Amino acid sequence: MTAVPGLAAPVAPAVEPTVEPAAVAPRGGPLTRLLLAAIRFYRIGISPLRPPACRYHPSCSAYAVEALEVHGGLRGSWLALRRLLRCHPFHAGGDDPVPPRAGRPASMPEAGTEE
Numbered sequence: 001m002t003a004v005p006g007l008a009a010p011v012a013p014a015v016e017p018t019v020e021p022a023a024v025a026p027r028g029g030p031l032t033r034l035l036l037a038a039i040r041f042y043r044i045g046i047s048p049l050r051p052p053a054c055r056y057h058p059s060c061s062a063y064a065v066e067a068l069e070v071h072g073g074l075r076g077s078w079l080a081l082r083r084l085l086r087c088h089p090f091h092a093g094g095d096d097p098v099p100p101r102a103g104r105p106a107s108m109p110e111a112g113t114e115e
Contacts, residue, residue: 031073039064055093060084066098 028036043061056063064080071079079098087093 032068035068056096
């Protein structure tokens, strides 16, 4: 074939790779998904009706979502419950991040930044 000036060469249509359903990792177990749905309902349906009164950073609902995603349903819900019990007028609040998973370092140094 000869190229015609001003016309682009034919391009094959883009084919999206197919992913087998079993190859997709689930977001969490059934308990984790149920608890995340309950938090999502709270954030959309209940939280906008209440005045903002967060004593901590991140907010309790954001903390609960992160705890569930990092630690799973059982330990994540325990961490979220402990956080909710600390949220009262007699506690100062402040920065309270989710603890890292056991056996994993809190932060990994980036490649080439070792001291």
